Amino acid sequence: MAKATVKAKAPASKASAAKSKPTAAKPKAAESKWLKTILHSLNEMKAEDTVVIDLSDKSSIGETMVVTTGRSNVHLASIADRVVKDLKASGMTGIAVEGLRQGDWVVIDTGSVLVHVFRPEVRSFYGIESMWSA
Template sequence: MNHTPSAAIPGALNAPDSPLATILASLEDAKAEDTIQIDIAAKSSLGDHMVVTSGRSHRHVGAIADHLVKDLKAAGFGPVRVEGLPHCDWVLIDVGEVIVHVFRPEVREFYNIEKMWAAEPYSERRATA
């Protein structure tokens, strides 16, 4: 799966100065792979969007995360919270309204958080009779 182009993001998130647009551009620049964006506003109070992406190795995951943190700070979206940098299997970057997960492919496949967050909210599920 390729990056979600910022032109396809509705509303204010399409603005070039939004955190989501900055994140997607930074991930593309850092050669992140299989980037997806999930709208979680109606599912959680953690934020409005989640971005999940992969790096090819520990080193690539760390480089993607470092690049993203620098780009966010340069765009005025800092400080950001970063977890997982020492091991670089799964790095979480919390920008407030956007949460970014950078995985090694094997770790991403194991946790499969896209499936969990892309599912419809529990309150909207219907029991079948």
């Protein structure tokens, strides 16, 4: 299966910023540790089409958003479980998880990094990347 990759493209100008793709985050030291742990977990679990979005100038809900895809409900739940397990093993506390029972869209909130794990059709339907890249 496809290896998780970080897609990033910085806008060339203010005019193109509205139509730009999500940009890679410039995380702080502690956030960088958590982000690296998250991306490693996603890669190990073979999550697909992983995108990192910098929210620092866009929202107070977090500094960084990670959006990724799982192939099925079981794969999605396994990805979320692994991310949480690895974050806790790295020393993070206070992790909130929503959506595991439904299995279409799981959100992992670490306080500074939000991780959205979608099934492919749900990700397409909501288009969360385009919502946050403007």
